[in-house]
Amino acid sequence: MRELRRSVLSLICCAVLVGCADAGPNPTGSANRTPALTESPAAASPTGPISPTDATSPTDATSPTRAPATASARSGTPTHPSAAPTRSSAAPVIIIDPGHSGRSIRRTEPTTGLTDFDYPNAPEMHEVYEVSTCVADGLRDLGYRVIMTKKDADDTVGLAERARIANKAKADLAISVHNDHGQNPAFQAVYSQRGIRHGDRYRPMWRGSGSNRTVFDHPAVARASARYARVIARERGAVLAAEVDVAEENFSGRAGLEPGNLALVQLLAEVPWVYNEAGALTGGSTTRRMTRAAQTAYAEGLLQGVVSAVPGPDAGTEPASPRELRSCIDRQHKL
Template sequence: MRPERPEQHHRNDQYDQHEDPFAERPRRSGRFRVAVAGGAALSLCLVGWLGWQALANSSSDRAGAAAPRSSAAFSEGDLLDPSPAAPGSVAPSGAGASAAAGSPSAAPSGSSSPGGRQLAGRTVLLDAGHNTGNGRHTSDIAKQVDIGNSRKECDTTGTSTDAGYSEADFTLDVVHRARQILRDRGATVVLTQDGDRAWGPCIDERARIGNEAKADAAVSVHGDGAPGSASGFHVIMPSRVVAGKADTSAIVDPSHRLGVLLRDGFKAATGEPYADYIGQQGLDTRGDLGGLNLSRVPKVFIECGNMRNSGDAKRMTDPQWRQQAAQGIADALTSYLTTS
């Protein structure tokens, strides 16, 4: 939003009306007429000086009121244009439309926060779920890895929309968008993969990357593959797991706080409803995900929508909506890191 122009105040200066010193008078002696003329001259000088002062003050007041605002009054977000919608894109609705229009929300809006680089010195891990190359490396991703309380596949191929838009493409695009917002706010952003690996990484390595980076917070981005009748998004938080390599005792509480902020921020930014098929009010807790079990830093997953549902799929394939999704994720992380 462009700042409003300052209101200009105009004054109507009122001048005192003085009696005319040269009006007709009874005749007086010469000495008296000289005295009167002298007094009249002094009066005229006084009136002229007062009028000049009033005009000067009036001009000063008007100039002060019309002075432009300093450039410091503009936030970074004022200078950014929203990304143009792709042909056939979905117009945001509900809470998402309000967020896009700059309406107040639970988290900062715009691709850069008004507070500037308030995340300087903080490290964030963004985990783009799956990999577009996983389908060509099925034997590699099928190997079992230890997640503490069980063993699971290294990774999976992920899901896709009915039209073939893959979860791996979706997650990497959203992560790239969120990374830019967070970098603009001063954060160091670490990715588990940047489309630069043939497959993977495995779920245990994804957790290890965040641990080794000593991330202050981590979010794993996904799209769900539930039955087509199901819709909505949900956030998955770690349950308390103490078994083998896993010990989530220290991260359960902060991860829960991050999860609630992410749920609220994502809904505010996108307008996406809570999942109607899993969890409660957009939140779920699990102890069977290696990326959470093995994490030593506060971490949550977000299933941004059900890619098998036609309505969710239409939104998730829209670049404008994906920008809103990234905004919700970045805003939630910003809220978490600036209040923890």
């Protein structure tokens, strides 16, 4: 009888253990994260709910009489799945793209037929590389994963390659960093992949002419880019105690560039991309370097903007202070 009782008890224990094992936690400790972006019409924006006015996609505007090609259609790959990758890492991936190239580039981008054109532009390319490096250091200190599109100010990297780097990394956000020595410091601008509202709608974002006219066709990415652009503009403005405009580009009539209203690197990207400009005319000279104070303010605004737009894993930690950023800029000058 005692042996029978032991056998029954053993069977009951085994059943309980099996049941507990089935109801236990995920062995990995966490569920897979849902995509930061989705092309579903009911999707929420990565930084909050989409307002009724935001629900209009960049291609909702009246189409030209001839249907334009899209960047994704030319490549023969689906637009939306690649624009909304599933992420598994908790640390956001940020691409920082310092402007211009060590040598002149002019080649045909094969998927669109557009001209991939860039050129050396000193002192801008050195100034913005220094700013970008300090922003990257500040983000890494906060736990972000950061990829620079160039490893040195004088590197030669085409615009299509910069976009490819961001797409391959499935970046949460990419920012281009430029300045303009033909503009005084009052000029400060931010450009998104959605452009700005014209009346009650947004215009298509495009580049090229004739058979090469290519329209940006990632609506969810465009909406995210627009929201991030507003956040970055706000933070840059707070540092400068001045307004920073969210604007729309116009490349028509610019030597060596194809017409349109979107930077090529943004057109080819499948991730949210915010393009930044800052006036750098110093002492009335177009060749004199931007002041270190202006570089520091630029770096601070960008750092605060990225952190506010895409919160990182150390959300409670303060970003690098202006003094720390100035020390970083000073170190870059000594290299």
